[in-house]
Amino acid sequence: LKVLPQDISEGKLDSIMHSYSQALGVNCEFCHAKKGYSLDFDSDDNKMKDNARSMMRLTIDINRQYFRYDTTVNPVYLNTVACYTCHRGDEMPPDIKKLKLEEKTEKKPLFPFGGK
Secondary structure (H helix, E strand, C coil): CCCCCCCCCHHHHHHHHHHHHHHHCCCHHHCCEEECCEEECCCCCCHHHHHHHHHHHHHHHHHHHHHCCCCCCCHHHCCCCCHHHHHCCCCCCCCHHHHHHHHHHCCCCCCCCCCC
């Protein structure tokens, strides 16, 4: 492990990896290299794994700098800003300009939460 703590529990690691998978709508092979019929989690052969580490550092730094109210919590475990914040279930984040244009043209309910 190069970004997450060396002493992370297997359950916590699995949970974090699962959240990344869901946030990007991908499976483990997106970042982890294949070795025969299985995955080689220690390998750095898949270039996307290094990109993922950069993104992990980015979200950790943002959460540490702006959302770490409880200093007893390791910033690695903060998820105010997470992969899903930008990716929204897609491998690559949407084009912000396109997203803003869609928001302007999209008809939104006047009271989206059931008010009058």
